[in-house]
Amino acid sequence: xxxxxxxxxxxxxxxxxxxxxxxxxxxxxxxxxxxxxxxxxxxxxxxxxxxxxxxxxxxxxxxxxxxxxxxxxxxxxxxxxxxxxxxxxxxxxxxxxxxxxxxxxxxxxxxxx
Numbered sequence: 001x002x003x004x005x006x007x008x009x010x011x012x013x014x015x016x017x018x019x020x021x022x023x024x025x026x027x028x029x030x031x032x033x034x035x036x037x038x039x040x041x042x043x044x045x046x047x048x049x050x051x052x053x054x055x056x057x058x059x060x061x062x063x064x065x066x067x068x069x070x071x072x073x074x075x076x077x078x079x080x081x082x083x084x085x086x087x088x089x090x091x092x093x094x095x096x097x098x099x100x101x102x103x104x105x106x107x108x109x110x111x112x113x
Contacts, residue, residue, distance in 0.1 A: 031097040033076035039097060040083035041068060047092045056089040063089070 031039070044064045048057060063086035070079035084094040 033080065034071065036097060037067070037071035037076050037079050037083070040080060040087070040094060041071075043092070043095055044083055044086050044090075047087055047090045051090045051092070054090055060086040060089045 041064065044060065044067070048060060048064075051057070054060075063082045067079040067082035067086065070076070070082060087094045
């Protein structure tokens with residue numbers, strides 16, 4: 001039976017702690033700017049449908065076209081801003097795909113009157 005030196009066991013343990021989230025499926029992959037462009041463009045499409053009576057529809061459509069053009073020309077940051085401005089004109093909050101929603105505190109106790 002072969003015995004491993006303590007230092008090798010420590011190294012393996014350290015590696016397992018670092019890699020654990022990947023194995024457990026806990027790692028969150030950030031959305032790329034290209035994906036963010038696509039998501040916001042779809043959000044503008046939906047907002048234009050639901051806010052068709054808005055006085056800002058023409059301006060929002062122009063900003064959406066500008067955003068699509070910028071994103072296609074590898075200027076995603078500027079395109080994302082154009083989409084966000086189009087959504088704001090329509091009174092819609094742009095989706096932030098990388099935002100972490102806070103978890104509810106399950107341990108807090110509600111007091112009933």
